[in-house]
Amino acid sequence: MTQEPTPYDDSAPDRPSKTQIKRDMHALLDLGKQLVELPTDRLRQLPLSESLFEAIRLAQRTTSREGLRRQVHYVGKLMRQADAEAIRTQLAIWQNGSRAETAALHRIETLRDELLQNDDALTDLLRDHPAADAQQLRTLIREGRKEAGRNAALQPGQEPQRKHYRALFQALKSLGDAPDTP
Structure with a gap:
Protein backbone atom coordinates (compact mmCIF):
# COMPACT_ATOMS: atom_id res chain seq x y z
CA MET A 1 0.00 0.00 0.00
CA ASP A 83 8.18 34.22 -24.34
CA ALA A 84 11.73 34.06 -22.98
CA GLU A 85 12.69 30.92 -24.91
CA ALA A 86 11.76 32.46 -28.26
CA ILE A 87 13.77 35.56 -27.38
CA ARG A 88 16.78 33.50 -26.28
CA THR A 89 16.59 31.44 -29.46
CA GLN A 90 16.60 34.55 -31.67
CA LEU A 91 19.50 36.09 -29.73
CA ALA A 92 21.47 32.86 -30.15
CA ILE A 93 20.78 32.88 -33.89
CA TRP A 94 22.04 36.44 -34.18
CA GLN A 95 25.13 35.69 -32.12
CA ASN A 96 26.03 32.47 -33.93
CA GLY A 97 25.19 33.98 -37.28
CA SER A 98 27.72 36.72 -36.79
CA ARG A 99 30.31 34.15 -35.75
CA ALA A 100 29.68 32.23 -38.96
CA GLU A 101 30.00 35.44 -41.00
CA THR A 102 33.26 36.29 -39.26
CA ALA A 103 34.63 32.81 -39.93
CA ALA A 104 33.67 33.12 -43.62
CA LEU A 105 35.47 36.47 -43.86
CA HIS A 106 38.56 34.94 -42.25
CA ARG A 107 38.50 32.13 -44.84
CA ILE A 108 38.35 34.73 -47.62
CA GLU A 109 41.27 36.66 -46.08
CA THR A 110 43.31 33.45 -45.89
CA LEU A 111 42.48 32.64 -49.50
CA ARG A 112 43.49 36.16 -50.59
CA ASP A 113 46.84 35.86 -48.81
CA GLU A 114 47.36 32.44 -50.36
CA LEU A 115 46.62 33.84 -53.85
CA LEU A 116 49.15 36.62 -53.33
CA GLN A 117 51.82 34.14 -52.22
CA ASN A 118 51.22 31.10 -54.41
CA ASP A 119 50.48 30.84 -58.14
CA ASP A 120 48.92 27.39 -57.79
CA ALA A 121 46.21 28.77 -55.49
CA LEU A 122 44.58 30.54 -58.46
CA THR A 123 44.42 27.26 -60.39
CA ASP A 124 42.70 25.59 -57.42
CA LEU A 125 40.28 28.50 -57.05
CA LEU A 126 39.34 28.47 -60.73
CA ARG A 127 38.79 24.71 -60.58
CA ASP A 128 36.40 25.18 -57.63
CA HIS A 129 34.70 28.24 -59.20
CA PRO A 130 34.64 27.78 -62.97
CA ALA A 131 32.35 30.82 -63.46
CA ALA A 132 34.92 33.17 -61.90
CA ASP A 133 36.47 35.84 -64.09
CA ALA A 134 40.02 34.46 -64.38
CA GLN A 135 41.40 37.54 -66.14
CA GLN A 136 40.11 39.90 -63.46
CA LEU A 137 41.52 37.72 -60.69
CA ARG A 138 44.92 37.48 -62.40
CA THR A 139 45.01 41.26 -62.80
CA LEU A 140 44.06 41.84 -59.16
CA ILE A 141 46.65 39.34 -57.95
CA ARG A 142 49.39 40.88 -60.13
CA GLU A 143 48.52 44.43 -58.99
CA GLY A 144 48.22 43.26 -55.38
CA ARG A 145 51.71 41.79 -55.53
CA LYS A 146 53.10 45.03 -57.00
CA GLU A 147 51.30 46.97 -54.28
CA ALA A 148 52.79 44.74 -51.57
CA GLY A 149 56.25 45.27 -53.03
CA ARG A 150 55.82 49.05 -53.02
CA ASN A 151 54.45 48.95 -49.46
CA ALA A 152 57.48 46.97 -48.29
CA ALA A 153 59.76 49.76 -49.53
CA LEU A 154 57.89 52.55 -47.70
CA GLN A 155 59.62 54.70 -45.13
CA PRO A 156 58.31 54.59 -41.54
CA GLY A 157 55.31 56.86 -41.16
CA GLN A 158 54.21 56.56 -44.79
CA GLU A 159 50.73 55.17 -45.41
CA PRO A 160 50.67 51.81 -47.29
CA GLN A 161 48.38 51.44 -50.31
CA ARG A 162 45.68 48.75 -50.08
CA LYS A 163 43.52 49.42 -53.16
CA HIS A 164 44.18 46.16 -55.03
CA TYR A 165 44.48 44.16 -51.82
CA ARG A 166 40.92 45.21 -50.91
CA ALA A 167 39.66 44.79 -54.48
CA LEU A 168 40.91 41.19 -54.51
CA PHE A 169 39.09 40.54 -51.22
CA GLN A 170 35.85 41.95 -52.67
CA ALA A 171 36.22 39.85 -55.81
CA LEU A 172 36.69 36.71 -53.71
CA LYS A 173 33.76 37.67 -51.51
CA SER A 174 31.53 38.04 -54.58
CA LEU A 175 32.32 34.47 -55.60
CA GLY A 176 30.16 33.27 -52.73
CA ASP A 177 31.37 30.77 -50.21
CA ALA A 178 35.10 30.52 -50.63
CA PRO A 179 36.44 26.98 -50.36
CA ASP A 180 38.51 26.13 -47.33
CA THR A 181 42.20 26.40 -47.99
CA PRO A 182 44.59 23.83 -46.54
Missing part, protein backbone atom coordinates in the same frame (compact mmCIF):
# COMPACT_ATOMS: atom_id res chain seq x y z
CA THR A 2 1.44 3.36 -1.01
CA GLN A 3 1.24 6.22 1.32
CA GLU A 4 -0.32 9.48 0.10
CA PRO A 5 1.95 12.51 0.62
CA THR A 6 0.81 14.87 3.32
CA PRO A 7 0.58 18.62 2.63
CA TYR A 8 3.74 19.12 4.68
CA ASP A 9 5.70 16.29 3.11
CA ASP A 10 8.92 17.50 1.43
CA SER A 11 9.21 14.37 -0.72
CA ALA A 12 6.41 15.59 -3.05
CA PRO A 13 7.60 18.83 -4.64
CA ASP A 14 4.53 20.47 -6.11
CA ARG A 15 6.18 23.84 -6.63
CA PRO A 16 9.71 25.03 -7.35
CA SER A 17 11.96 25.93 -4.46
CA LYS A 18 12.64 29.54 -3.50
CA THR A 19 16.17 29.14 -4.83
CA GLN A 20 14.91 27.95 -8.20
CA ILE A 21 12.44 30.84 -8.40
CA LYS A 22 15.29 33.29 -7.67
CA ARG A 23 17.48 31.66 -10.32
CA ASP A 24 14.70 31.97 -12.88
CA MET A 25 14.09 35.62 -12.01
CA HIS A 26 17.82 36.42 -12.26
CA ALA A 27 17.96 34.67 -15.63
CA LEU A 28 15.06 36.80 -16.85
CA LEU A 29 16.76 39.91 -15.46
CA ASP A 30 19.97 39.03 -17.35
CA LEU A 31 17.94 38.47 -20.51
CA GLY A 32 16.31 41.87 -19.97
CA LYS A 33 19.77 43.46 -19.66
CA GLN A 34 20.75 41.91 -23.00
CA LEU A 35 17.61 43.32 -24.57
CA VAL A 36 18.37 46.82 -23.27
CA GLU A 37 21.73 46.67 -25.08
CA LEU A 38 20.15 45.78 -28.45
CA PRO A 39 19.48 48.37 -31.15
CA THR A 40 15.87 49.30 -31.85
CA ASP A 41 15.69 47.52 -35.21
CA ARG A 42 16.68 44.23 -33.56
CA LEU A 43 14.15 44.76 -30.76
CA ARG A 44 11.36 45.14 -33.30
CA GLN A 45 12.17 41.67 -34.66
CA LEU A 46 11.61 40.00 -31.28
CA PRO A 47 8.26 38.77 -29.95
CA LEU A 48 7.86 41.50 -27.33
CA SER A 49 4.68 42.96 -25.91
CA GLU A 50 4.15 46.67 -26.42
CA SER A 51 4.66 47.41 -22.72
CA LEU A 52 7.91 45.43 -22.63
CA PHE A 53 9.17 47.14 -25.80
CA GLU A 54 8.42 50.58 -24.35
CA ALA A 55 10.06 49.67 -21.02
CA ILE A 56 13.21 48.59 -22.87
CA ARG A 57 13.24 51.77 -24.95
CA LEU A 58 12.85 53.85 -21.76
CA ALA A 59 15.77 51.98 -20.18
CA GLN A 60 17.88 52.74 -23.25
CA ARG A 61 17.14 56.44 -22.88
CA THR A 62 17.73 56.54 -19.11
CA THR A 63 21.04 58.15 -18.16
CA SER A 64 20.85 58.01 -14.37
CA ARG A 65 22.60 54.97 -12.94
CA GLU A 66 19.96 54.29 -10.29
CA GLY A 67 17.15 55.02 -12.72
CA LEU A 68 18.63 52.59 -15.22
CA ARG A 69 18.98 49.91 -12.54
CA ARG A 70 15.33 50.30 -11.56
CA GLN A 71 14.14 50.31 -15.16
CA VAL A 72 16.15 47.18 -15.96
CA HIS A 73 14.56 45.46 -12.96
CA TYR A 74 11.16 46.52 -14.28
CA VAL A 75 12.07 45.04 -17.65
CA GLY A 76 13.03 41.83 -15.84
CA LYS A 77 9.63 41.81 -14.13
CA LEU A 78 7.85 42.26 -17.46
CA MET A 79 9.96 39.43 -18.90
CA ARG A 80 7.99 37.00 -16.71
CA GLN A 81 5.04 37.32 -19.12
CA ALA A 82 7.21 37.25 -22.28
